[in-house]
Amino acid sequence: MSERIAYFNAAAAKWDDLPKAAADKLEYIVSFLPTHSGVQVIDAGCGTGILLPFIRARIGGSGQIYAVDFAAEMLKQARAKYNWPNLTFIQSDVTSLDLPAASIDAIICYSLYPHLPDKESALSAFARLLKPRGRLIIAHSNSRQAINEIHQSLGGPVAHDLLPPVGETAALFSLAGLRVLKTRDDEQYYLIVAEK
Numbered sequence: 001m002s003e004r005i006a007y008f009n010a011a012a013a014k015w016d017d018l019p020k021a022a023a024d025k026l027e028y029i030v031s032f033l034p035t036h037s038g039v040q041v042i043d044a045g046c047g048t049g050i051l052l053p054f055i056r057a058r059i060g061g062s063g064q065i066y067a068v069d070f071a072a073e074m075l076k077q078a079r080a081k082y083n084w085p086n087l088t089f090i091q092s093d094v095t096s097l098d099l100p101a102a103s104i105d106a107i108i109c110y111s112l113y114p115h116l117p118d119k120e121s122a123l124s125a126f127a128r129l130l131k132p133r134g135r136l137i138i139a140h141s142n143s144r145q146a147i148n149e150i151h152q153s154l155g156g157p158v159a160h161d162l163l164p165p166v167g168e169t170a171a172l173f174s175l176a177g178l179r180v181l182k183t184r185d186d187e188q189y190y191l192i193v194a195e196k
């Protein structure tokens, strides 16, 4: 795991110079977040915070956002950009977060899932944090093939961080007690929305 942390720490300073998804694609991804007053949301693997303004626009000021990443340099970039009263940064592995069970309304993993080496234990850690009916959103704003090609071409610790067909991933969700509501595995998105 420390190899991956070092990898993402080294990538942090130039992360925001990489090509980004169009705003409408990020708006689509956050459209699956619940929006009730006081909603508690985790941006898992937040990186430099690319999704944070979109989450905030979606949930408004009354919700709470936990932006979690294990790479200190990624968090440093994110902290420099965003400082809202309802935003808490946490440096942690997302699969061992020190937050109470059944306390979170939604966990959104944007461009994180392939980097989690033990998918089953990650999904059960997420399920533990979610309230009943809480949502888990796994999202990528590119096709599975494009993402897998990027990781293979990057090499190093992410070379084998590949996305399986969405049906295979969805099957793991039920093992963790999560009911799949929607999937996409097409030219535009790799997406799974599930509910506890």
Ligand SMILES: C[S@@+](CC[C@H](N)C(=O)[O-])C[C@H]1O[C@@H](n2cnc3c(N)ncnc32)[C@H](O)[C@@H]1O
Residues within 6 Å of the ligand: 004, 005, 008, 009, 044, 045, 046, 047, 048, 049, 050, 051, 068, 069, 070, 071, 074, 092, 093, 094, 095, 110, 111, 112, 115, 116
């Ligand atoms: C591909 S980047 C995506 C960052 C951001 N979501 C974005 O789309 O720009 C993956 C991020 O997840 C973080 N990450 C990977 N595995 C993690 C884990 N187990 N716990 C916490 N953060 C993790 C990395 O440090 C990195 O910042």
